[in-house]
Amino acid sequence: xxxxxxxxxGIFLVKELQxxxxxxxxxxxxxxxxxxxxxxxxxxKRFADVKLELAxxxxxCRIIHVLDVVEPRFKSTGKERPWYCGQGLTHVLRGIDVVVxxxxxxxxxxxxDMTGPGAEHSPFSRLHNLVIVPQPASGVNPVDYWEALTxxxxxxxxxLGQASEGLVPEEVExxxxxxxxxxxxxxxxxPRVAYICYLYSMADLRDMSLFGQNTRSLLPTIVHPNQILxxxxxxxxxxxxxxxxxxxxxxxxxxxxxxxxxxxxxxFVGVIVANHSDSYEAKExxxxxxxxxxxxxxxxxxxxxxxxxxxxxxxxxxxxxEHCEEAGVKTVIVTTEGLGRDGTGIAALTDFSNEADAIVSxxxxxxxxxxxxxxxxxxxxxxxxxxxxxxxxxxxxxxxxIVGALSFLGYNNLGAxxxx
Amino acid sequence: xxxxxxxxxYLNQFFGxxxxxxxxxxxxxxxxxxxxxxxxxxxxxxxxxxxVATVICGDNYFAEKPEQVAEEIIDLLSSYELxxxxxxxxxxxxxxxxxxxxxxxxxxxxxxxPAVAAMFEGAPGAEIYRGQIYIVRTSAFARDMDEALxxxxxxxxxxxxxxxxxxxxxxxxxxxxxxxxxxxxxxGAERAVDMLxxxxxxxxxxxxxxxxxxxxxxxxxPIPDLSVxxxxxxxxxGLTPKGNPDRIESTCATKYGIYDISAIDDLTxxxxxxxxxxxxxxYVNKDPDRLLPLDVMRELEREGTIGHVVGYFFSxxxxxxxxGTCHHFGREISRALLEAKVSGAIITCT
Numbered sequence: 218x219x220x221x222x223x224x225x226x227g228i229f230l231v232k233e234l235q236x237x238x239x240x241x242x243x244x245x246x247x248x249x250x251x252x253x254x255x256x257x258x259x260x261x262k263r264f265a266d267v268k269l270e271l272a273x274x275x276x277x278c279r280i281i282h283v284l285d286v287v288e289p290r291f292k293s294t295g296k297e298r299p300w301y302c303g304q305g306l307t308h309v310l311r312g313i314d315v316v317v318x319x320x321x322x323x324x325x326x327x328x329x330d331m332t333g334p335g336a337e338h339s340p341f342s343r344l345h346n347l348v349i350v351p352q353p354a355s356g357v358n359p360v361d362y363w364e365a366l367t368x369x370x371x372x373x374x375x376x377l378g379q380a381s382e383g384l385v386p387e388e389v390e391x392x393x394x395x396x397x398x399x400x401x402x403x404x405x406x407x408p409r410v411a412y413i414c415y416l417y418s419m420a421d422l423r424d425m426s427l428f429g430q431n432t433r434s435l436l437p438t439i440v441h442p443n444q445i446l447x448x449x450x451x452x453x454x455x456x457x458x459x460x461x462x463x464x465x466x467x468x469x470x471x472x473x474x475x476x477x478x479x480x481x482x483x484x485f486v487g488v489i490v491a492n493h494s495d496s497y498e499a500k501e502x503x504x505x506x507x508x509x510x511x512x513x514x515x516x517x518x519x520x521x522x523x524x525x526x527x528x529x530x531x532x533x534x535x536x537x538x539e540h541c542e543e544a545g546v547k548t549v550i551v552t553t554e555g556l557g558r559d560g561t562g563i564a565a566l567t568d569f570s571n572e573a574d575a576i577v578s579x580x581x582x583x584x585x586x587x588x589x590x591x592x593x594x595x596x597x598x599x600x601x602x603x604x605x606x607x608x609x610x611x612x613x614x615x616x617x618x619i620v621g622a623l624s625f626l627g628y629n630n631l632g633a634x635x636x637x
Numbered sequence: 638x639x640x641x642x643x644x645x646x647y648l649n650q651f652f653g654x655x656x657x658x659x660x661x662x663x664x665x666x667x668x669x670x671x672x673x674x675x676x677x678x679x680x681x682x683x684x685x686x687x688x689v690a691t692v693i694c695g696d697n698y699f700a701e702k703p704e705q706v707a708e709e710i711i712d713l714l715s716s717y718e719l720x721x722x723x724x725x726x727x728x729x730x731x732x733x734x735x736x737x738x739x740x741x742x743x744x745x746x747x748x749x750x751p752a753v754a755a756m757f758e759g760a761p762g763a764e765i766y767r768g769q770i771y772i773v774r775t776s777a778f779a780r781d782m783d784e785a786l787x788x789x790x791x792x793x794x795x796x797x798x799x800x801x802x803x804x805x806x807x808x809x810x811x812x813x814x815x816x817x818x819x820x821x822x823x824x825g826a827e828r829a830v831d832m833l834x835x836x837x838x839x840x841x842x843x844x845x846x847x848x849x850x851x852x853x854x855x856x857x858x859p860i861p862d863l864s865v866x867x868x869x870x871x872x873x874x875g876l877t878p879k880g881n882p883d884r885i886e887s888t889c890a891t892k893y894g895i896y897d898i899s900a901i902d903d904l905t906x907x908x909x910x911x912x913x914x915x916x917x918x919x920y921v922n923k924d925p926d927r928l929l930p931l932d933v934m935r936e937l938e939r940e941g942t943i944g945h946v947v948g949y950f951f952s953x954x955x956x957x958x959x960x961g962t963c964h965h966f967g968r969e970i971s972r973a974l975l976e977a978k979v980s981g982a983i984i985t986c987t
Binding site: 470471519547559565578602624626627628631634 | 820960
């Protein structure tokens with residue numbers, strides 16, 4: 218069979234994360250030599266210092282200034298170059314993650330509470346977190362510092378993942394989607410479904426990266442879903458707490474669901490990655506080209522569309538929906554809602570289309586949660602934009618400030634509707 | 638819940654069998670047990686509940702002073718132990734549906750028990766009260782009484798038992814005009830694929846969000862004489878005095894600021910900066926006039942091209958803002974500018 222795009226995710230279920238003299242994975246416990254990892258990360262001279270802390274589920278602990286969350290992985294077989302990603306055996310250490318923190322002035326706060334009401338909303342509250350708390354070297358500019366932070370997160374996640382080298386995973390998830398040449402002869406009678414995945418890149422410190430490159434001038438591009446599951450998309454924008462973390466991208470819920478039903482109730486024909494551009498002209502071009510790729514190259518009869526931004530991204534959703542429906546590709550849109558604190562706002566989205574008749578809502582962004590006081594805070598002492606020294610206190614925050622509470626990809630059960 | 642659920646039922650003079658239009662001025666009275674449609678309701682209740690009292694009031698009497706009459710009724714009911722109240726079905730009747738709504742609202746607030754009315758979606762009472770009480774959806778016609786009573790009974794019993802009430806489409810009530818987050822049985826991704834398969838398979842599906850369609854905005858007329866006009870500056874680029882003293886959020890902003898520029902000709906980086914989650918503020922912070930062109934406006938003022946630059950600007954961060962909040966800001970800002978006799982404004986957006 219042509220095409221070697223077969224990916225196996227070898228899952229290691231890690232139940233505990235502890236400090237140890239050697240970094241090793243034994244009997245479901247990951248021991249970490251924090252000093253060794255700290256020295257590794259400090260090799261990057263854009264840092265003056267890097268502190269590492271652990272936060273466990275159930276602790277009265279709050280992690281603040283969260284920028285990204287990364288799942289520890291290790292490439293067991295297959296080559297480690299961007300163009301080979303999506304093939305081979307990749308180890309996944311499930312149950313733990315690396316949290317990258319950092320305070321950039323003017324950015325919105327992102328927190329993870331390890332217990333209390335806040336913990337009910339974030340999936341990361343149920344994982345053991347290794348938290349990176351960096352200090353910038355004097356004089357380093359924000360763009361370089363952000364690059365250093367992104368690399369540190371990935372480097373730490375790889376370092377942890379490497380503890381699984383040579384070990385046998387407990388479970389193996391297999392992902393194999395043959396090339397389009399095989400589609401004609403298989404899955405006959407099954408509806409062909411494509412996935413249009415928008416990413417948001419608009420400027421320095423507000424970029425996503427695809428295969429290591431920001432997507433600012435990306436024309437819609439076909440990728441194999443395995444490439445996304447194997448790390449092709451890295452989070453690159455410190456702001457927007459209701460973002461898709463790198464963790465959420467490597468576990469893209471829409472891709473996983475389409476794979477689950479592939480060859481049973483549908484035929485998954487591929488993924489189109491598109492960018493939320495900063496001009497209407499570019500948005501229309503992206504929408505039109507995505508629709509053509511879906512209809513005429515992938516041969517899809519339908520597509521799921523997900524977004525990656527705030528209000529301006531609603532225009533992309535509507536344009537993409539219209540162009541797809543016009544090209545004969547029926548669509549479902551997945552989106553969060555901007556209905557305000559009490560859900561009485563005039564509109565959930567900032568744009569509309571008569572064609573957008575099938576929408577899955579993954580929750581209202583502005584609903585607030587009252588977070589309880591914590592004994593310990595990792596990452597700083599004051600929440601961004603608020604009075605000094607109050608990061609440990611009881612506080613009311615919008616869901617958009619709880620990292621992972623809202624998902625553009627639909628990985629949790631949150632929704633919204635008219636209820637009593 | 639021990640024993641039968643105790644229900645009070647509201648009817649107008651006609652369904653309460655006191656007369657037609659000529660009896661519409663009757664003041665409220667209480668009768669023991671079920672009357673008229675209440676008897677059919679009693680059958681539906683079976684052993685679960687009983688109508689302990691029926692309140693009957695003339696439509697005109699209620700319509701004249703609804704709040705007072707509702708209070709009168711509450712007083713009349715003071716000796717009764719009640720678990721839930723029901724009103725109607727009033728179908729498409731105007732005064733009757735308003736009375737049903739007012740009755741239920743008062744019961745809810747004053748007696749602290751659930752109350753549910755039944756009426757047609759287009760009835761006046763539905764429009765006014767659907768945000769405040771449960772209203773079971775009926776047709777516009779009294780011939781559909783059986784169906785209406787069945788829906789009303791079902792929901793009333795659930796409310797009385799304090800059971801979890803499902804979505805409007807499941808339980809048959811009119812949707813409330815607000816939305817809340819809720820936990821569904823499946824993940825968003827699962828729901829998306831389910832919905833897509835139903836859509837392409839030609840099967841019925843229910844969108845989770847019905848989009849609001851924005852209507853067009855009629856532009857204001859042209860400024861008759863620019864050379865004498867007051868022009869204001871507004872920005873959604875998150876420009877604030879240095880340090881963001883009002884703590885305007887850089888995303889999902891809940892406020893806007895009003896800042897004095899009456900004594901300056903030029904925005905400088907020591908006095909102003911930008912807080913906004915959607916773009917890199919580096920260039921604006923080097924020279925804030927790039928975001929809010931005060932320097933150029935002052936030139937136009939000196940040349941006499943415009944009359945005067947308003948001595949303060951409005952600013953918020955338009956990043957992931959919800960449309961409702963933006964609408965609200967726009968209304969307040971435009972009202973303030975009109976009161977100050979401002980003819981035009983420049984809004985810079987990022």
